Amino acid sequence: MSFVETQKKPAEVIPAHPVVNDFSITVATINGTGSQTSNLTLLRALFKMGVPVSGKNLFPSNIQGLPTWYTIRVSKDGYLARTETTEVMVAMNAATFSKDQAEVTPGGVFFYADDFKQAITRDDIVSYPMPVKKLARESDAPSQLRDYVANMVYVGVLAQMIGIDVDTIQQALDFHFQGKEKPIALNFNIIEKAMAWAAENLVKSDPYHIEAMDATEGCIMTSGNTAGALGSIYGGIQFASWYPITPASSLAESLNQYLPQLRQDPETGENTYAVVQAEDELAAIGMAIGAGWGGLRALTSTSGPGISLMAEYAGLAYYAETPVVIWDVQRMGPSTGLPTRTSQGDINLTYYLGHGDTKHVLLLPGSANECFEFGWKAFDLADRLQTLVFVLSDLDLGMNQWMTTPFEYPDAEIDRGKVLWEEDVEKIEDWGRYLDIDGDGITYRTLPGNRHPRSGYFARGTGHDEHANYSEDPVDWERGMERLRSKFETARGMLPKPVIHTRSGAEIGVIAFGSTDPAVCEALDHLNDDGLAVDYLRLRALPVDEEVREFIRNHQRVYVVEMNHDGQLHQIISLEVPDRAIHLKSLTKNDGLPLSADWIRGAILDQERE
Secondary structure, eight states: OHHHHSSSSSOOOOOSOOSOOOOOEEEEETTTSSSHHHHHHHHHHHTTTTTOOOEEEESSSSTTTTTEEEEEEEEETTTOOOOOOEEEEOOOGGGGGGHHHHHHEEEEEEEEEOOOOOOOOOOOSSSEOOOOHHHHSSSSSSGGHHHHHTTTHHHHIIIIIIIHHHHHHHHHHHHHHHTOHHHHHHHHHHHHHHHHHHHHHHHSSSSSOOOSSSSSTOOOEEHHHHHHHHHHHHHTTOOEEEOOOOTTTTHHHHHOOOOOOHOOTEEEEOOOOOOOSSSSSSHHHHHHHHHHTTTOEEEEEEEHHHHHHHHHHHHHHHHTTTTTTEEEOOOOOOOTTTTTSSSOOHHHHHTTTTTSSSSOOOEOOHHHHHHHHHHHHHHHHHHHTSSSEEEEEEEEHSSSEEEOOOOOSSOOOOOOOEEOHHHHHOOOSSSTTTTOSSSOOOEEOOOEEEEEEEETOOSSOOOTTTTSSSSHHHHHHHHHHHHHHHHHHHHTTTTTEEEEOTTTTTEEEEEEEEEGHHHEEEEEEEETTTTEEEEEEEEEEEEEHHHHHHHHHTTTTTEEESSSSSOHHHHHHHHOOOGGGGOOOOOOOOOSSBHHHHHHHHHHHHHOOO
């Protein structure tokens, strides 16, 4: 006897203790089957219902056909970090059926394709079969598309069973397919049929429900890479060079998507920018440095392996003092490592990139909104400081969709820094390209096109004096390096300030940065409920300023939380406050997954019990 024959539409069973807008949904599928469209449809529909959500994609790096998981966290309290539990599992991959079933928390829900032959082995969860292949065959989809639209079956079943508004699903499809009626209708049709099937055949005996809220009003959803690209455009980008690499490629792809819409001369219709896909990372950074020397606002984007290849060019830009912005969307290393997993392992690499005495400015965005903000600020800082500026995002922040406040248009005019034109050079009796006139370590520069006879200089990465003449004189070398160090000190006061949250009575603190912020904020809320008050400083740039030093001095212990193995930020900050280094405690986890609040809370409690 079939499942349908034994059910026949009984009355809905409502559990005694419903769980509303506070659980995680994980969809287990096969890479390359089109599940991302279905998952984003669910995510956006929930967002349009006013419910705070976040989505995290765990996908393989090598070939099509391997397992992939997508987790949507629903949180009425607005928490966006990854959780370590799965309350609702959708099993669409027979190869991971047993593993996925085992992952469901006791009392949770297990939706699965009814053609799978494996048995349900747990009696502490609720199980719902779904006729995925049957509904796909009965749909209007062409045969070659049935495997793709089959994923919309679980969208419809979930919508019916947990209460996702069908209108918001249609709106999500409209957004995804950019208003194209045919694919919208094709996918929505199978969703409606799946909802009707579930209403007719499934008895709700689980506690999980979605109810509309207004907690997303005024917010948008976007990825950090898209936000960074848009911020770069609003910051006046003129040149971008890149070589494809996960997880940074979508930043350059977003530039290619939006630049034609936003950066064309209104009179001639010609592009006011250039985007070049280079033959490798060395060529990409070389092109960007050339463009930056020429006066263009230049950018390149890559990830850890690409940064490694850019080391020699980075040293050239540092010593020749050429402004360039480099986006490093971090992933797991060493070597090729785990290309589709997240990490914060490039802190030391980028901070000290280059041989010899080299230090760089790092910007550390902690949200999609800050990716936009630092997208334009990075150019201002690179021009003002005449140096490389690294923006360190990561795969979680860069590639996943995030709920964020709308972007704010830059509130200041573009800052090109100390650039001299003909009339400026005329006013300076003794101008030298590397001559520090103002005492801040930042010299004046000229750009190609300046016709003053004294404006030219030879840009070189070898030893030079203050007038850019070749020199191996030890005095010239030391004077130049001291000035570069002075410029680095000047940079401390120009960078984005840390964000500090304090709680009454807190004697310990936490320092973190980047995409760990949602997990840290949630963990500290839970610790406060436990009776442990903890202050929090979110670092937004390196080198640090005096506020960071004061934060450390004002607490008995400070935990530095980061996603790398060696505690790289902990090492850097310890050098800044050697007298307090013993009071800095490193908390690291680096398994390729975004940090969870539970892990941070547990790690701090373990340390405090010692």
